[in-house]
Amino acid sequence: MELAVGGGMRRSASHTSLSESDDFDLSRLLNKPRIKVERQRSFDDRSLSDVSHSGGYARGGGGFDGMYSPGGGLRSLIGTPASSALHSFEPHPIVGDAWEALRRSLVFFRGQPLGTIAAFDHASEEVLNYDQVFVRDFVPSALAFLMNGEPEIVKNFLLKTLLLQSREKKVDRFKLGEGAMPASFKVLHDAKKGVDTLHADFGESAIGRVAPVDSGFWWIILLRAYTKSTGDLTLAETPECQKGMRLILSLCLSEGFDTFPTLLCADGCCMIDRRMGVYGYTIEIQALFFMALRCALQMLKHDTEGNEFVEKIATRLHALSYHMRSYFWLDFQQLNDIYRYKTEEYSHTAVNKFNVIPDSIPDWLFDFMPCQGGFFIGNVSPARMDFRWFALGNMIAILSSLATPEQSTAIMDLIEERWEELIGEMPLKICYPAIENHEWRIVTGCDPKNTRWSYHNGGSWPVLSAVLLWLLTAACIKTGRPQIARRAIDLAERRLLKDGWPEYYDGKLGRYVGKQARKFQTWSIAGYLVAKMMLEDPSHLGMISLEEDRAMLKPVLRRSASWTN
DSSP states (O other): OOOOOSOOOOOOOOOOOOOOOTTOOGGGGGTOOOOOOOOOOOGGGSOHHHHHHHOSSOTTTTOSTTOOOOOOSOBOTTSOBOSOGGGOOOOOTHHHHHHHHHHHTEEEETTEEEEEOSBOOTTOSOOTTTTSEEHHHHHHHHHHHHHTTOOHHHHHHHHHHHHHHTSOOEETTEEOOTTOOOSEEEEEEETTTTEEEEEEESSSSSTTOOOOSHHHHHHHHHHHHHHHHHOOHHHHHSHHHHHHHHHHHHHHSOOOSOOSSSOOBOTTSSSSOSOSSOTBTOHHHHHHHHHHHHHHHHHSOOSHHHHHHHHHHHHHHHHHHHHIIIIIEEEHHHHHHHHTOOOSOOSTTOSSTTOOOGGGSOHHHHHHSOSSOEEEEEEEETTEEEEEEEHHHHHHHHHHTOSOHHHHHHHHHHHHHTHHHHTTTSSOBSEESOOOHHHHHHHHSSOGGGOTTBTTBTOBOSSGGGOTHHHHHHHHHHTTOHHHHHHHHHHHHTTTTTTTSOSOEESTTOOEEOTTOOSSBHHHHHHHHHHHHHHHOGGGGGGTOOOOOGGGGSOOOOHHHHTTO
16 A cells, blocks of 8 residues: 655645634634624525525535635644634644654555545554545544645545445345445555556445445535535536435435434444444434535535435425434433333323333433533434433534534533543543443443443544544534633543554543554544644634524425415
């Protein structure tokens, strides 16, 4: 595999954008003087009903979401763009090492940078699939390069994964859906013939043989981030990208026997890629689903093919936002209501709609739930609520505005109130609490890697697979709590470089390097850089954040509903 030589940092002009919603002013979050800017109505300020009836976003010179606002300003010392001297600060000594390690992980295809491998661990004898480029794991690397003014690698990645999507996909002679995106791919170099080829894994080689559901969602989210960062509308508008989005949407918007607007998923189909009892409607997939739908709504052309999906997306978003905000949300009051549920209720008047037995509420939850604070629980399905905390789903819920402003505040309140449990000495718990003893045997299938407080079973992940530390930072900035992000990053900086950028940490407080953690884990490196650059220049948040669409709080009015009025 050809790797980039050297750790030099490219310095270039900032190509970031700042959401211009009236109720979202990033400058106040850092207590800095407000910068006067010319305001325009962005796509994020428009309602879904506007989309359904007006024919979509303005085309040509405007673009979507007020998309492109060059930064100019001063350069920081770490080779990343800074919006102004007010946002600059002295970089931590490990930032330079992080950039050097990130560039060592670069993968090239026919001379062009295409992605970053999962880990560059010289000490590990077992390579497994850590020498491949993972779709979800490349996202923090992509954002780091976008923030540093290096979009070409991201463009190459987006286009090459589209080619992989178009290939026929089979697992044990069973054909996958046409729109499925690969979990990962590898560049194969034939030195004799001088030819490079791409080999994709759609789940046929994965542990557990489960195809990824989230890869397609991350692809759509990254396409929007690229467009927001560069101001280049042409890539998203190409027939290839439009078709790629429609294929992904065709898979997840199909209607069947399910009575819920959420997306039914198998255990192991997402970031938590081993059996952890997340089968059904896991919060991670629902939040990513919601965010990808909103991103696609901004980028789909309003032509004959696109309009059909625009209407489906608008309808689904209304139902999905109501379902998630109503049934997945848990705070002190809601917990008390569930505690007093009656069971075996019938008809539309039922309060306990999923027939959840109050005795199924775990004991730990009563002490864990603060009087102020709340979170989206892990899963809701007939007769079952998974009350565990899952970090990715809650962070994405904030950034996508699946969470209302009040719910977003409550999630951050919970993190502050339960700092020891969720952050400890190494941010951030991927889920809480760990399952153990007989429950661990049943739920995980006695998985030796998912023992209590390790790996996906309560382990601490600095930035696993496009998440945690950088997403926590983004959520903190959006909710006006940058001090939480600074505190978490300070904890990570004490050990990340010294410990060799490990994949994850073990223990209740995250004190121990994971027993099977790979070193020089690329998403840990890239996620740290993204978190640092986002704190330095909060306008980067515009790449990955969506503002609330208040129209989703209103029911969609159809002719059949109004006919009798």
